[in-house]
Amino acid sequence: xxxxxxxxxxxxxxxxxxxxxxxxxxxxxxxxxxxxxxxxxxxxxxxxxxxxxxxxxxxxxxxxxxxxxxxxxxxxxxxxxxxxxxxxxxxxxxxxxxxxxxxxxxxxxxxxxxxxxxxxxxxxxxxxxxxxxxxxxxxxxxxxxxxxxxxxxxxxxxxxxxxxxxxxxxxxxxxxxxxxxxxxxxxxxxxxxxxxxxxxxxxxxxxxxxxxxxxxxxxxxxxxxxxxxxxxxxxxxxxxxxxxxxxxxxxxxxxxxxxxxxxxxxxxx
Ligand code: A2P
Numbered sequence: 109x110x111x112x113x114x115x116x117x118x119x120x121x122x123x124x125x126x127x128x129x130x131x132x133x134x135x136x137x138x139x140x141x142x143x144x145x146x147x148x149x150x151x152x153x154x155x156x157x158x159x160x161x162x163x164x165x166x167x168x169x170x171x172x173x174x175x176x177x178x179x180x181x182x183x184x185x186x187x188x189x190x191x192x193x194x195x196x197x198x199x200x201x202x203x204x205x206x207x208x209x210x211x212x213x214x215x216x217x218x219x220x221x222x223x224x225x226x227x228x229x230x231x232x233x234x235x236x237x238x239x240x241x242x243x244x245x246x247x248x249x250x251x252x253x254x255x256x257x258x259x260x261x262x263x264x265x266x267x268x269x270x271x272x273x274x275x276x277x278x279x280x281x282x283x284x285x286x287x288x289x290x291x292x293x294x295x296x297x298x299x300x301x302x303x304x305x306x307x308x309x310x311x312x313x314x315x316x317x318x319x320x321x322x323x324x325x326x327x328x329x330x331x332x333x334x335x336x337x338x339x340x341x342x343x344x345x346x347x348x349x350x351x352x353x354x355x356x357x358x359x360x361x362x363x364x365x366x367x368x369x370x371x372x373x374x375x376x377x
Contacts, residue, residue, distance in 0.1 A: 112202040117163040117210065124159075124168060124210040125150060129203050130183060135271045139237070141176065141187045142203055144211070154179050154248040155219035155241045155337070157371070159212030160186060161196050168210050169196050173374050174240035174339070175215060178247035184211065187240040187271060187374075194376035217241070219337050219371045221250055223360040227335040227367075229257040229326060233311050233348060236264060238339035238373030243272055245337070246280070252289040255335070259295050259324060263311045263340075265302040273298055295324060312347045331356040336368040345370050 117126060127144035134140045152158065152175055161170035177185035190201035203209065219241045224230070230251065232242040239262050245251055251258055264270055276296045281287055299307045299314060307314075307323070314320040321328050329336075329352070336357065338348050349359075352368050360366025 112199070114162060114199065114202060114204075114207045116208045117168075118166060121168060121210065123213055125213060126208050127184065127211050129205050129207045129209060131205060132203055136266070136268050138190050139187070139269055139271060140190065140201060141185060141271065143177070143183045143185045144209055146182055146184045147211075147213075150184070150211070150213065150215075152179050152215035153220050153222075154244040154250075155221070155371075156215040156217040157241065158215040161210055162199055163210065164195070164199065170210065170212065171196050171374060171376060174217070174219075174237075174244070174371070176240040176243040178244050181247075185243070187237050187243070189237055189374070189376070191376045197376045217371055218361060218369045219245070219339060220362070220369070221245070221248070221254060223362060223365050223369045224335045224337070225360070225365045225367065227255065228333040229259065229335070230255040231329075231334060231336045232258070232260045233336060233338045233340070234260070234262045234373070235311070235340035235344045236269070236373055237375075238341075238344070238371075239271060240374065241339055241371060242337070246276070246290070246294060247286060249286065249289045252293050256293070257295065257326065258290070258293050259297060259326075261297040261299065261311050261320070263299045263301060265300070267300050267303050267305055270298045270300070297324065312344070312351060315351060329355050329357075331358070331367045334367070338368065338370045340373050341375065342372060345372060
């Protein structure tokens, strides 16, 4: 397994940049992240996704991946699950520094600050790899200029799947440039559903019961003042959207900003 070596692409592709992997981190045996070089021509807004993958059988094999790094950084970063028989992720999980991945030149997506009306509190609700776009957004100073409170929730099955947890808690507040923006504004609220943890349960249940707001010392969701970004599995998106719509939240998009925006988290099944 450890001996699988990824070969470089056989040719160049007009719509794809060939980027070199510079750093790989395995959070669990099913969850990993990696950094690559960034073609200076790549432009994206924080929260967007790009097509990304490998050349397999002489053709690009790509999936939609949220970019986890911020758009002012000189690298790009991705967070991925590894699916045993997943055509892409079973291979991608073997990337090592020096390997080449293909990255689409036209990132897109709806998890954008501009798709939300101004508000007081911004909730970012993530499950699993749905954390990725928020790793980009929480490193965007604009987020802290626009909102008084920024709440990032991450729900996973097991504690060790709380990727970037230590970074968010300990490193980010000390960040020489971002620290002053986010200190006292960014609150991280991790929850775990299948193991003991300080905060247990699905975010939907924690919203319904009101425990999320009691824990944070914030008022219950209010479409007038609160804005919500959601990224998770299809089931999580449906349940969370229902809960928001019931409370009077309207969905935003590029033509008409709203009270919430949604994006499906990366999945390969
Ligand atoms: P649970 O353990 O109760 O299924 P997954 O790995 O399946 O994408 O799940 C990631 C996290 O999202 C898990 O903690 C899971 O909780 C939670 N989750 C799954 N489906 C939903 C849903 N419909 N609403 C809220 N949370 C969900």
